[in-house]
Amino acid sequence: xxxxxxxxxxxxxxxxxxxxxxxxxxxxxxxxxxxxxxxxxxxxxxxxxxxxxxxxxxxxxxxxxxxxxxxxxxxxxxxxxxxxxxxxxxxxxxxxxxxxxxxxxxxxxxxxxxxxxxxxxxxxxxxxxxxxxxxxxxxxxxxxxxxxxxxxxxxxxxxxxxxxxxxxxxxxxxxxxxxxxxxxxxxxxxxxxxxxxxxxxxxxxxxxxxxxxxxxxxxxxxxxxxxxxxxxxxxxxxxxxxxxxxxxxxxxxxxxxxxxxxxxxxxxxxxxxxxxxxxxxxxxxxxxxxxxxxxxxxxxxxxxxxxxxxxxxxxxxxxxxxxxxxxxxxxxxxxxxxxxxx
Amino acid sequence: xxxxxxxxxxxxxxxxxxxxxxxxxxxxxxxxxxxxxxxxxxxxxxxxxxxxxxxxxxxxxxxxxxxxxxxxxxxxxxxxxxxxxxxxxxxxxxxxxxxxxxxxxxxxxxxxxxxxxxxxxxxxxxxxxxxxxxxxxxxxxxxxxxxxxxxxxxxxxxxxxxxxxxxxxxxxxxxxxxxxxxxxxxxxxxxxxxxxxxxxxxxxxxxxxxxxxxxxxxxxxxxxxxxxxxxxxxxxxxxxxxxxxxxxxxxxxxxxxxxxxxxxxxxxxxxxxxxxxxxxxxxxxxxxxxxxxxx
Amino acid sequence: xxxxxxxxxxxxxxxxxxxxxxxxxxxxxxxxxxxxxxxxxxxxxxxxxxxxxxxxxxxxxxxxxxxxxxxxxxxxxxxxxxxxxxxxxxxxxxxxxxxxxxxxxxxxxxxxxxxxxxxxxxxxxxxxxxxxxxxxxxxxxxxxxxxxxxxxxxxxxxxxxxxxxxxxxxxxxxxxxxxxxxxxxxxxxxxxxxxxxxxxxxxxxxxxxxxxxxxxxxxxxxxxxxxxxxxxxxxxxxxxxxxxxxxxxxxxxxxxxxxxxxxxxxxxxxxxxxxxxxxxxxx
Numbered sequence: 001x002x003x004x005x006x007x008x009x010x011x012x013x014x015x016x017x018x019x020x021x022x023x024x025x026x027x028x029x030x031x032x033x034x035x036x037x038x039x040x041x042x043x044x045x046x047x048x049x050x051x052x053x054x055x056x057x058x059x060x061x062x063x064x065x066x067x068x069x070x071x072x073x074x075x076x077x078x079x080x081x082x083x084x085x086x087x088x089x090x091x092x093x094x095x096x097x098x099x100x101x102x103x104x105x106x107x108x109x110x111x112x113x114x115x116x117x118x119x120x121x122x123x124x125x126x127x128x129x130x131x132x133x134x135x136x137x138x139x140x141x142x143x144x145x146x147x148x149x150x151x152x153x154x155x156x157x158x159x160x161x162x163x164x165x166x167x168x169x170x171x172x173x174x175x176x177x178x179x180x181x182x183x184x185x186x187x188x189x190x191x192x193x194x195x196x197x198x199x200x201x202x203x204x205x206x207x208x209x210x211x212x213x214x215x216x217x218x219x220x221x222x223x224x225x226x227x228x229x230x231x232x233x234x235x236x237x238x239x240x241x242x243x244x245x246x247x248x249x250x251x252x253x254x255x256x257x258x259x260x261x262x263x264x265x266x267x268x269x270x271x272x273x274x275x276x277x278x279x280x281x282x283x284x285x286x287x288x289x290x291x292x293x294x295x296x297x298x299x300x301x302x303x304x305x306x307x308x309x310x311x312x313x314x315x316x317x318x319x320x321x322x323x324x325x326x327x328x329x330x331x332x333x334x335x336x337x338x339x340x341x342x
Numbered sequence: 343x344x345x346x347x348x349x350x351x352x353x354x355x356x357x358x359x360x361x362x363x364x365x366x367x368x369x370x371x372x373x374x375x376x377x378x379x380x381x382x383x384x385x386x387x388x389x390x391x392x393x394x395x396x397x398x399x400x401x402x403x404x405x406x407x408x409x410x411x412x413x414x415x416x417x418x419x420x421x422x423x424x425x426x427x428x429x430x431x432x433x434x435x436x437x438x439x440x441x442x443x444x445x446x447x448x449x450x451x452x453x454x455x456x457x458x459x460x461x462x463x464x465x466x467x468x469x470x471x472x473x474x475x476x477x478x479x480x481x482x483x484x485x486x487x488x489x490x491x492x493x494x495x496x497x498x499x500x501x502x503x504x505x506x507x508x509x510x511x512x513x514x515x516x517x518x519x520x521x522x523x524x525x526x527x528x529x530x531x532x533x534x535x536x537x538x539x540x541x542x543x544x545x546x547x548x549x550x551x552x553x554x555x556x557x558x559x560x561x562x563x564x565x566x567x568x569x570x571x572x573x574x575x576x577x578x579x580x581x582x583x584x585x586x587x588x589x590x591x592x593x594x595x596x597x598x599x600x601x602x603x604x605x606x607x608x609x610x611x612x613x614x615x616x617x618x619x620x621x622x623x624x625x626x627x628x629x630x631x632x633x634x635x636x637x
Numbered sequence: 638x639x640x641x642x643x644x645x646x647x648x649x650x651x652x653x654x655x656x657x658x659x660x661x662x663x664x665x666x667x668x669x670x671x672x673x674x675x676x677x678x679x680x681x682x683x684x685x686x687x688x689x690x691x692x693x694x695x696x697x698x699x700x701x702x703x704x705x706x707x708x709x710x711x712x713x714x715x716x717x718x719x720x721x722x723x724x725x726x727x728x729x730x731x732x733x734x735x736x737x738x739x740x741x742x743x744x745x746x747x748x749x750x751x752x753x754x755x756x757x758x759x760x761x762x763x764x765x766x767x768x769x770x771x772x773x774x775x776x777x778x779x780x781x782x783x784x785x786x787x788x789x790x791x792x793x794x795x796x797x798x799x800x801x802x803x804x805x806x807x808x809x810x811x812x813x814x815x816x817x818x819x820x821x822x823x824x825x826x827x828x829x830x831x832x833x834x835x836x837x838x839x840x841x842x843x844x845x846x847x848x849x850x851x852x853x854x855x856x857x858x859x860x861x862x863x864x865x866x867x868x869x870x871x872x873x874x875x876x877x878x879x880x881x882x883x884x885x886x887x888x889x890x891x892x893x894x895x896x897x898x899x900x901x902x903x904x905x906x907x908x909x910x911x912x913x914x915x916x917x918x919x920x
Contacts, residue, residue: 004773008780015781019788035487041756042785043477043484043492044695045778047686048760050476052775054683055767057675074668078676085680089688090736118639126459145641171736172688173499176447176473178455182684186448188645189652190681191413192880193674196656198414199877202609202870203660206365207358209867210616214624219856224621226860228614231867234574236381237607305386308861309562310819314826315858317559317802318851321827322834324798331787331794342779362660369874373882417876418869444685474689479789494693494745501744535793539801551869555862562823563805565797572865573872602875609871 009337016335058082085185094181095169096150098140102162105135111160118142118153143169143179225253226307233304243288243298247279250297347626354623361616368612372604379604388561389578391568392546395519396426397586401434403518404511408533409453411525412445415550419523421576421599422548423453425583426521428594431461431468432587436507438517440493441474442481442528447497449523465498466505473497478528482536486514520545530557534565548576573599573606643889650884650892653877654900664904692737695757698750702742716749717742802827826854 015038022034061075061082088094103111108131112124119142121127131138140157144150150166158164168174175182215221232238255272262268288294296302333339372379385393399405407426411419430437439450450471463469472493475481484492489511495501502508510516514537522545524530530547538545544567549557551572560566570579580597587594655670700720703709709717724738725731759778766775806827808820829851832844840848885893 004776008776011777011780012784012787015784016788016791019785020791022788023792032487036484036491037752038785039477039480039484039487040491040694041753041759042480042782043475043690044753044756045759045763045782046476046478046480047690047695048763048778049782050686051683052763052766054679055764057679059767061672061676071668074672077669078672081673081676082680083676085677085684089680089684091733093736123459130459170499171739172495172692173497175684175688176451176497178448178451183448184641184645185677186413186445186681188649189673190677191416192649192653193656193670194412194414194678195416195873195880196653196877197674199870199873200656200659202369202867202874203362203365205867205870206613206616207361209613210361210620211358213617213620215621219852222853222856223860223863224617226857227864227867228617230861230864231610231614234386234571234864234868235607235610236383236574236577236603237611239382239384301384301386307857308558309387310822311826311854311857312555312861313558313562314823315830315854315856315861316555317562317806317823317827318830318834318854319858320556320559320798321802321831324794324802327790327794328799331791334783334787335791341783342776359660365874369871369878373875373878414873415869417879418872444682444689447685447689474685475694476686476690479793480785483789492694494697532793535797536789539797551865551872552862554865555858559802559805560797563801565801572869573875574868598879602872602879605875605878606868606871609874610867613867613871 008342009340012334012340012342013337016331020335054082081189085182088180088182088185089175092181093168093171093174094145094184095174095177095179096144096147097167097169098142098144098150098154098157099165099167100138100140100157100161100163101136101165103131103135103138104160105132107160108132108135111157114153114157114160115140115142143177145179145181145184221256226312229300229307230304233300233302233307238300238304241300243294244280244283246298246300246303247283248276251275251279347630350619350623350626351630353619354627364612364616365609368608369605372608373602376601376604379608381604381607383577383581383600383603385578385582386575388569388571389575389582392548392570392579393429393568393582393586395544395546395567396429396521397433399430399433399435399519402436403433404436404438404516405430405519405521406438406440406514406517407450408520408522408524409439409441409446409450410443410529411449411523411550412443413449415525416449417598417602418550418572418576419525419548420449420453421573421580421597422570423449423523424456425576425580425597426523426548427453427457428587429583431457431463432590432592434468437469438507438511439469439471440481440485442478442532443525444474444476447471447474451497466500467507470505470507471497472502479532479536482528482532486537486541488513514541514543517543519543522547522549524549524553526550526553529553530560530566534560539565546570548579573602577603646884646889647892647896650881650896651900653881654893654896657877658900658904661904661908664907666900666904691760693743693745695753695760696738697743697745698753699757700738700742701746701749702739702744705741713749825850830854 018030019034019038022030022038025031058079061078064075065072065079100111108128111131112121112127115121115127116124127141138161140153144153147166147168154164154166169177169180174180177183213224215224232241251272254275255268258271259268262271283289286293288298330339334341396405407423407430409423427437439454441447441450454465454469454471457463458465458469465471472489473496475484475492477484481492489508490502493502496505514520520533520538520543522530522533524533524547530545530549530553533545533547537543545565546568547557547566548570549572551574554569554571557566557569561569570576576599577597580600584594584596584600652670652673655666658664659667700717703713703717720738720742724735727733727737728735759781762774763778764775765771806824808817808824810817810820812820829847831851833840833848833851833855835844838844881893883889885891
């Protein structure tokens with residue numbers, strides 16, 4: 001029971017205190033441990049946690065297939081996808097390269113022609129310059145997934161250099177190199193799936209805005225107006241909105257604000273129309289159609305920037321301080337052993 | 343008038359798949375017919391600040407660029423990365439890439455492949471890609487203390503001590519600037535909390551639009567020097583970089599963010615129209631419900 | 638012609654359109670793509686974490702590269718024989734090539750750091766969560782992570798998110814009237830927003846009024862967040878459409894057009910066949 005209950009609490013308290021006081025202790029071995037080793041341990045254990053997540057996912061999907069639960073057939077795809085990623089990561093390097101030693105300077109153009117058959121060359125002159133600067137030892141800028149393709153290409157270019165070798169990128173580097181099987185999986189499978197999942201939300205945001213975004217009260221109006229001004233002001237089309245549209249919106253907005261205070265609707269409409277004609281008149285007199293003459297307030301872009309820089313920043317700051325206070329309180333509770341999320 | 347009301351009420355209950363089609367077309371049409379939809383891009387003060395900070399760096403300065411985004415947020419941040427590398431390489435600044443997200447590795451590789459060769463930059467001599475480490479703020483803290491504790495080899499398996507550009511680079515204090523390309527956690531916030539504030543290293547960020555309102559307090563307080571907010575921010579920065587580099591005799595293609603601004607604008611207009619339409623319908627429906635006697 | 642590349646383009650278009658098909662309604666294409674995503678992303682993250690962290694930073698510290706010809710003490714020999722045993726396991730008894738455990742150790746560090754046995758053991762404990770009887774051992778590893786995060790965040794959030802933000806909320810009265818006005822907006826907004834979040838006192842009277850102002854500032858913030866959220870999502874959609882348009886080129890044999898047509902046809906057939914059995918909620 002001590003090992004199951006108290007021991008984790010002791011670990012959390014001691015580690016938390018050590019890390020916190022590590023900022024204030026001027027003793028090199030402790031500071032080195034806190035700044036370097038402790039963070040490394042955290043990273044290593046976090047990596048194992050990632051593995052745990054992956055294995056847990058696999059376990060759930062396998063159980064789903066084994067018990068033939070609803071839509072179990074799709075779980076086979078999940079397992080296959082996982083297996084493919086593991087295969088490309090641990091069992092099949094798929095990162096073969098071709099290296100030429102002592103390239104014949106007269107055959108550089110031929111080499112470029114051969115390279116153009118296996119990949120697009122954006123700038124042949126730049127490639128020629130690059131090859132000429134490394135005639136002694138040049139690696140073809142294309143990674144071959146299969147060894148046989150690499151060997152085939154090596155055979156094609158064997159007459160252009162003294163020695164042509166085919167090699168494999170080291171394990172570990174093979175998951176990062178563009179052109180390897182793992183990177184193919186990343187760009188052709190993971191990327192479209194991941195990006196599209198997020199891109200779907202654009203449609204749902206539009207649909208939700210249309211159906212649910214309602215001006216029910218003053219707060220909702222503020223939210224809506226701020227959102228619309230920022231949406232229009234942050235894109236180039238905001239610059240195209242003329243001053244008189246903005247001045248009209250300001251006048252009507254002001255009218256909406258004072259409407260609850262003025263009982264007589266005729267007076268209200270009078271104020272609004274006077275304001276409207278006054279703004280148009282001023283604009284004509286002072287020639288606000290010229291960009292240099294237009295007051296800054298009559299630009300949606302400037303209004304949106306002001307809203308972003310000041311009221312939004314103020315609200316964000318309040319939330320940030322509130323969250324920070326919460327996190328500090330929770331961290332303190334963990335360090336004191338009161339909170340035990342494990 | 344009644345007919346108009348009925349039309350609005352009918353529109354209010356339309357199948358959401360029509361809305362999906364509307365949004366889809368509003369994005370697709372400007373992409374298919376870009377000549378009909380060209381819009382000028384005006385840089386905001388935040389993008390101008392980022393540009394000014396990077397432009398003020400001297401030749402030979404060392405900049406750490408952290409890639410904390412993946413393919414899901416690539417359209418928003420990758421154009422900033424490309425424009426940033428164009429800007430940095432044009433000034434002979436040494437670039438050191440790290441990643442706090444696993445996908446950041448590929449994003450970094452892709453960005454370097456797109457830009458480095460144009461400026462004749464060589465891997466290991468002018469830039470290096472150290473790769474991804476899990477752990478979020480613990481990684482940033484570790485880098486603040488000693489890079490070699492975190493990284494023994496770079497992304498391609500080369501030992502750090504064998505890399506020319508890593509000479510005399512021990513920890514974050516050896517960098518002149520940090521740029522975080524961030525899509526969430528871990529990201530800009532962790533760089534501010536564990537590197538820039540404690541060590542006083544200047545920093546800017548290019549982040550997703552969703553994160554912007556959370557980061558703005560740091561920008562207002564000058565903890566972060568300017569921010570590139572999402573794709574519009576990237577488009578503004580691309581424009582600034584392109585204009586400046588063309589004056590310096592370097593030709594830079596229009597970036598992806600700039601090209602996509604027309605589609606972005608159209609989609610925003612459509613969504614604003616939909617919100618206004620929805621509210622008109624709500625108002626009319628509420629009015630007719632009240633008139634019906636049930637309040 | 639790179640067949641792998643062309644196959645990759647067609648596959649990516651198919652997967653993209655499968656996910657988009659959800660806009661019509663939940664269908665087999667979407668379900669299949671979703672499950673594939675789950676599997677591939679889990680495998681992907683596991684592989685990257687291993688090769689970027691566990692192998693170089695854990696195994697590299699426990700078994701750094703040594704000179705194969707140099708003489709080793711008995712303890713070191715025993716230690717490296719464990720390394721060889723792990724290699725034997727990882728290569729399935731020598732059947733596969735050496736990968737995780739290269740010959741003579743892992744390059745990177747100079748000396749063995751035995752202290753890293755502790756995170757190794759804690760990491761194994763973490764994995765034991767999958768074994769019901771031994772799952773409680775994972776609590777030790779989680780406790781380390783929780784304690785570490787608590788200690789790290791305490792300092793980071795206190796400094797950057799509280800002290801520096803409170804300092805930033807002050808108003809500089811030496812500037813022009815516009816900057817003073819903006820400074821006051823920031824101060825009033827921050828304070829009133831914080832008052833709103835204070836639930837230990839009933840929000841009535843003067844506290845209620847200040848809290849109301851705080852709500853207004855928060856509503857503006859949420860409106861801005863909404864606007865930016867829409868902006869972000871639309872940007873991602875544009876990115877996908879970009880890729881679909883590029884994939885529709887002649888070099889890729891008009892992949893987008895063909896797959897769209899085939900998918901619409903198949904979905905129509907599926908919808909027609911499913912109609913009599915459709916008892917589920919639609920949209």
